[in-house]
Amino acid sequence: MTNALEIKNVNKKYSDFELRNVKFTLPKGMIMGLIGSNGAGKTTIIKSILNIINYTGNIKIFDLDIKEKEDEIKEEIGVVLDDMFFPEILTPNDIDNSMKYIFKNWDSKLFNSYLTKFSLNINNPIKTFSKGMRKKLEIATALSHHPKLLILDEPTSGLDPVVRSEILDIFRDFIQNDECSILFSTHITTDLEKIADYITFINDGQIVFTKTCDELLNQYGIVKCMEKEFQKIDKKDYLKYQKNKYDYEILIENKKDFKKKYSIEVIDKITLDDLMVLMIKGEK
Amino acid sequence: MIGLIKKDLAMIKGNFKFLAIFIILYFILGLMGKMDISFILPFMSVIIMISTFSYDNYNKWDAYVITLPNGRKNSVKSKYVATILLVLILTIVTVLLSFIIAYCRYHILDYEEILSLTTGSIFGTLLVLSFMYPIIYKFGVEKARIVICSLVFGIVILGSLIIKYIDLTGIIKILNLMQNYWIIVILLFAILLVYASYRLSLKIYLKKEF
Incomplete structure (x- = not known):
């Protein structure tokens, strides 16, 4: 078994x-x-x-x-x-x-x-x-x-x-x-x-x-950026995004790859709560 | 199944004090010759057991019992077995009290009368149980009350129509032919009825979702 x-x-x-x-x-x-x-x-x-x-x-x-x-x-x-x-x-x-x-x-x-x-x-x-x-x-x-x-x-x-x-x-x-x-x-x-x-x-x-759980918590991340930066990100490189009053929150699947491709340095660690909210309420 | 019977008996143990008071009252009234309520004690077992359906329903026990080994089958079986156990215990109590009352009042023991009263009360109680339990399993305790009321009303009307328009002398002749065997026949019929009722309840419960 x-x-x-x-x-x-x-x-x-x-x-x-x-x-x-x-x-x-x-x-x-x-x-x-x-x-x-x-x-x-x-x-x-x-x-x-x-x-x-x-x-x-x-x-x-x-x-x-x-x-x-x-x-x-x-x-x-x-x-x-x-x-x-x-x-x-x-x-x-x-x-x-x-x-x-x-x-x-x-x-x-x-x-x-x-x-x-x-x-x-x-x-x-x-x-x-x-x-x-x-x-x-x-x-x-x-x-x-x-x-x-x-x-x-x-x-x-x-x-x-x-x-x-x-x-x-x-x-x-x-x-x-x-x-x-x-x-x-x-x-x-x-x-x-x-x-x-x-x-x-x-x-x-x-x-x-x-x-x-390790894969989710270590590889997934949240990028917070302004609209100008968001427009530069390829749709293929994020799972979901949410537009807030002042910025964008973007859910990404692989922090390493994302860092390599874009010049965004700060990628927040994700919690399962963040993941749920963005997956359910976020847009693609 | 024993575990579930124990659980049901634990739920109704609070009723036993009330039942003891009722038995004492029944005994005193019987001694005074005020009433004969030999049917009531066994019938109370069904009333008490129905309260376990209410507790189960209120506490959403049914969804949990299904998660236990052989849960669905044992749940139905335990309700029938626990009720029949209670009916038998209370019937024995009734018979004993009836003997004491008869002896104290008349100084004679009319075995035949006590036996026929006992058979009647067991048959009546098992008849009620056989009809009520499948209805409870199908509709739930709350709705079952309405269904049972409608059913009793229907039976009363049907009975009065049968008595009025159909010749029953044939059936009475058959009953007379049975003479002393009627007790055995009636108890066998009751057992068959309870078994059929159990199979029906089980069929309903096996398909039920919670």
Whole structure:
């Protein structure tokens, strides 16, 4: 097994939205961040992977077709969904008591250690938990059956920076085992800059690109210039541009090549937020 | 499946105190000869279990349960098994209480009457469960209430029309022929009905998107 996840030509049509020919691969032992604006299709992709919705196309997890070997695969997956999903009336203890009969590899000891780490009382009903505490419980549950693949939809939303950092450390530890991988959708792209190996960018139901995070952050750049300089730049040499009140912001794919060709010296480093904004709102 | 049954039972454990009070009340009223409510206790299991559908729906549990191994199938199966378990437990409680009440009041035990009342209550409860669950799976708890009300209204009208215009003496003759076997026949019919209802609910749930 070389890939944790392989998606080919996945399509899903709603009345007001369409996922078109989605295709990407998550190699084993890697963390992939799924980024895109609200309604771009991130949750639809995750729901397709998990067979929560019907779709056409081919999805393989651990080289097995999800539609054919669903139960086998789901023993090895840990999931956090976008919405809260545990009934509020339950306690973490109830979750533990249920999950030990659901997952063959459920580890109550590990679950309890996460609860202690996250300062969650095992006997308090979930309705008494804050949004962040509920997310922490969901993450603890996703990790406690020793999964090989974590599929996480906005797992760090609603968490403060300290807890987010703790959780990112847990994810880093998780992939220390080369067999383990993570698919991670989020709006908090700074989290991805810290831990992701790959970034898949989706816009309007279509994959724009899948690239390594290092490639994006080191090779891509933003050039800020005046209109006069902008007019001299060949269209082929930039991906998108945005006209501001006083200057132009130009997204370029290769800082080195651009520097060689043009006499513009200052090229800003890019963040995933900049990249998203320019790719979505910028013009060509 | 056991894990999901445990989860459902954990969700309704808050109702058990209320149920205990209800049983005590039922027992006192029965002793006083004020009412016979042998049907109510088993039927309450369905009412209580329906609340778990509401909790699941409110907390968007269904999307998550699908991500668990064998999630879709076990989710439907666990609802039926948990309800039948509750029906059986509450039926046993009802039978025991009925015996105590009968003995305290009349100093005799009318096995036949208690047996027929019990069979009737199990059959009635399983009938309600068999109709309600597929409707809940198809339309969701909220819409299901309206559908069920319309269905009951339709059944009442249809029933009154049948009684008025169709000769039922043939069916009554068949029932008389069965004599003491009617209990077995009626329970077998109920089991078949629950199984058919489960298959239908499963078919609906397997196709559902969340």
